[in-house]
Amino acid sequence: MNVQSPSRRDALAAEYVLGSLRGAARRRFEQLLPAHPNLRQAVADWERRLNRLAVGSPSVPPPPQVWADLETRLFPAARREPWWNRLEFWRGLAVAGVFAAVLALTPHLMTPPSEPGAAIATIRGSQQEVLWTVAKTEDNRLHVSNLRRIDVPPDQHCLLWLKTPDAPPVMLGVLPDDGGASTLVLPAGMTPPAQGELWVTMQPVDAPPSLPNQPLHKTRWQAL
Amino acid sequence: MAPQESLADLLARCALHDRRAFEDLYRQASPTLYGLLLRLVRDRELAADLLQEGFVRIWQRASEYRPGLGQPFTWMGTIVRHLAIDRLRRVDHRQRGELDDAGWEQLADAGPGPEERLQTEHSEATVARCLEILDPEPRQAVLLAYYEGLTHDAIARRMDRPLGTVKAWVRRSLQRLKICLGEP
Numbered sequence: 380m381n382v383q384s385p386s387r388r389d390a391l392a393a394e395y396v397l398g399s400l401r402g403a404a405r406r407r408f409e410q411l412l413p414a415h416p417n418l419r420q421a422v423a424d425w426e427r428r429l430n431r432l433a434v435g436s437p438s439v440p441p442p443p444q445v446w447a448d449l450e451t452r453l454f455p456a457a458r459r460e461p462w463w464n465r466l467e468f469w470r471g472l473a474v475a476g477v478f479a480a481v482l483a484l485t486p487h488l489m490t491p492p493s494e495p496g497a498a499i500a501t502i503r504g505s506q507q508e509v510l511w512t513v514a515k516t517e518d519n520r521l522h523v524s525n526l527r528r529i530d531v532p533p534d535q536h537c538l539l540w541l542k543t544p545d546a547p548p549v550m551l552g553v554l555p556d557d558g559g560a561s562t563l564v565l566p567a568g569m570t571p572p573a574q575g576e577l578w579v580t581m582q583p584v585d586a587p588p589s590l591p592n593q594p595l596h597k598t599r600w601q602a603l
Numbered sequence: 604m605a606p607q608e609s610l611a612d613l614l615a616r617c618a619l620h621d622r623r624a625f626e627d628l629y630r631q632a633s634p635t636l637y638g639l640l641l642r643l644v645r646d647r648e649l650a651a652d653l654l655q656e657g658f659v660r661i662w663q664r665a666s667e668y669r670p671g672l673g674q675p676f677t678w679m680g681t682i683v684r685h686l687a688i689d690r691l692r693r694v695d696h697r698q699r700g701e702l703d704d705a706g707w708e709q710l711a712d713a714g715p716g717p718e719e720r721l722q723t724e725h726s727e728a729t730v731a732r733c734l735e736i737l738d739p740e741p742r743q744a745v746l747l748a749y750y751e752g753l754t755h756d757a758i759a760r761r762m763d764r765p766l767g768t769v770k771a772w773v774r775r776s777l778q779r780l781k782i783c784l785g786e787p
Contacts, residue, residue: 393777398688399748399755426681427673428784431730432749433680438634439641445651446629449658454622499619501612509612514619526615527670558669 380407382418392421396429500577502598510596511554513539513577521551521563529556531581538588539563540578541600548578550588575600610675617665625662633658635676636683643687643752653690657683691752733783740764741772745780748773 382388394400395408412419502511510529514522523539531537537556540548552563578594608627616624633654640650640657660682668678734742740762747753747761759769 389781390774390777393781394773397745397748397773397777398684398752399758399773401754427677428781429749430677430680430684431674433639433684434635434676435730436635436639436642436750439638441633441637441654442647442651445633445637445655445658446626448655449629452655453625453659453662499616499621501616508609509615512615512619524615524618524666526611560666 380404380411382411382415385417388415388418388421389425392418392425393429396422396425500598500600502577502579502596504596511579513600516562519565521565522560523552523554523563524560525555525558528558531556534584535581536584537595538580538582540580540591540594541575542578542594542597543575547590554579610679611668611670614661614665614668614675614678617662618668628661629658632676632679636679639680639750640683640687642750643684644690649690650687653683653686656686660686688752729784733780736783737776737779741776744769744772745776 380391382391391400391408395405400408412422499515500513501509502513504510504527509526511526512524516522521539529537537554539551539554541551542548549566549569551565552561555561576597577600578591579596580588580591580594582588608624610628610632613624613628613631617628636657637650637654640653641647644650644653657679661679664682668675734746737745744758744762747758748755753761755766755770755773758773759766762769
């Protein structure tokens with residue numbers, strides 16, 4: 380299969396995405412994809428063009444079993460009750476009643492067991508559109524994704540800050556503004572608190588970050 | 604009632620493993636994607652299997668979605684269509700034929716045609732407009748390939764036209780669509 384000429388690549392990619400490239404030809408085409416970036420680009424371009432047709436299909440409600448199967452498959456523990464609903468918790472609490480005096484001395488025993496899952500936040504713009512998502516990774520870094528390109532002057536950049544009620548904001552790092560994602564390493568020794576606010580500011584690239592009074596955007600930060 | 608969150612925002616939250624966002628996404632997108640699959644494979648059970656597989660991938664790959672890849676439906680449509688065409692490659696679904704054309708029409712509730720449905724979505728109106736510039740027969744050939752997963756051969760039989768004619772229709776129509784839809 381010759382994919383050297385741009386017009387040939389384009390024609391094959393088009394029929395591949397349309398679905399009319401079939402059988403052995405389709406298999407050969409797929410084998411070529413990993414080694415040919417411009418062929419992959421042609422496919423991506425045609426997907427963007429043609430798959431807009433996907434919404435033109437009539438809607439048919441799927442059988443309810445599909446969602447039930449999906450839940451079982453993706454979230455095997457999905458039906459686990461939250462900690463305050465679990466029998467063991469209340470049973471534990473009843474036992475704890477007996478040892479109330481002990482408990483009074485060790486209040487940390489009453490803190491809920493930690494649930495798996497990362498802290499997440501979405502930073503929204505004035506139209507409620509999501510600009511960035513922020514997630515805490517297990518090794519205490521922050522994974523930030525920029526969902527919409529931000530119009531930032533070339534000599535400026537967006538900074539992310541963590542603000543807790545009784546302390547000045549702490550700078551966490553530079554936010555991607557080009558639709559990409561990045562991982563921010565938290566300042567040494569810093570553990571994000573369970574609650575607080577995330578602030579976004581825009582500042583000159585070549586000046587040291589200055590403590591903001593007012594953020595451009597802010598959102599509540601909450602550990603799940 | 605809270606305004607419906609956009610599919611792009613829901614996908615962003617899915618990337619962060621937000622199950623509730625995934626449920627909302629499923630509720631909003633699954634009827635269209637199931638309709639698309641059903642039309643391609645003409646078998647309710649197979650379409651349901653593919654829908655499940657498709658949403659597993661959507662969940663796992665949500666972080667790969669970028670607005671630059673097109674509308675969320677474009678991206679999700681790409682995922683499920685890949686699965687369906689892959690399956691069609693192995694099974695000649697026409698021979699299984701759970702749903703013939705009449706059965707399909709009935710299930711799909713004989714609503715508006717694809718072009719009329721496309722008109723209703725602002726962002727998709729360009730596609731509808733571009734389909735209109737094609738002559739009726741070449742347009743039908745393209746739509747049969749896209750929506751029904753038919754090969755050139757099968758389109759030729761369905762439309763009772765020579766294979767060479769059908770191939771030329773599809774090839775030229777795609778080029779006309781490309782010019783009309785703009786770069787890329």
